[in-house]
Amino acid sequence: MHLNALFKAGERLCPRLPKIVLVMQLTSILLLAACLQVSATAYGQKVTIVENNISLRKVFKEIRKQTGYNFIFSNKTIREAAPVTLDVQNEDLQEVLDECFAGQPLTYTIDDKIIIVRPRPALPVTPKMLPAKGITGRVTDSTTGQPLVGVSIKVKGTTMGTVTDANGDFSLQVEDGAVLEVSY
Numbered sequence: 001m002h003l004n005a006l007f008k009a010g011e012r013l014c015p016r017l018p019k020i021v022l023v024m025q026l027t028s029i030l031l032l033a034a035c036l037q038v039s040a041t042a043y044g045q046k047v048t049i050v051e052n053n054i055s056l057r058k059v060f061k062e063i064r065k066q067t068g069y070n071f072i073f074s075n076k077t078i079r080e081a082a083p084v085t086l087d088v089q090n091e092d093l094q095e096v097l098d099e100c101f102a103g104q105p106l107t108y109t110i111d112d113k114i115i116i117v118r119p120r121p122a123l124p125v126t127p128k129m130l131p132a133k134g135i136t137g138r139v140t141d142s143t144t145g146q147p148l149v150g151v152s153i154k155v156k157g158t159t160m161g162t163v164t165d166a167n168g169d170f171s172l173q174v175e176d177g178a179v180l181e182v183s184y
Helices: 003-013 017-043 056-067 075-079 093-101
Strands: 046-054 070-072 084-092 106-111 114-119 133-138 152-155 161-163 169-174 180-183
Touching: 046 056, 046 093, 056 070, 056 084, 056 093, 056 114, 075 114, 084 093, 093 106, 152 169, 161 169
Parallel strands: 070 114
Antiparallel strands: 046 084, 106 114, 133 169, 152 161, 152 180
């Protein structure tokens, strides 16, 4: 059967069919246009900055010039930031911002074409984060039983550690479930 014949047959069964088809076509076109607009906005924000020890304020000006995004921040907040060294070429805006804010006492959020800069929230201190108990021990040679001096004992995944004394003894404050790394 020919397409027009099918359409006319459907029109006889449902007189509103042409209007429904027209609405569906218009909806499809509008959805396609919206998707293309979002896609173009997301992929169009590339940034190139090659600078050594540049202030965040200057980085923000450069990003605004290249992308059209504006920044909101307080002068007090920005003064606390350390200068950054950037070598980014044609990278996504979010990747550049992540690199700028790494190790800074600041964080950011993006709302439309506005980047809001604020102090990084302090980590809450919970009892689990505090040292839970002390652990003591003695490290000896497995063959002679003599104490070993200068053995390093470190809590895995942290910078906490100690060294055995002249008697091979050590003492260390650890959290529950801590794993010790011993090296000699």
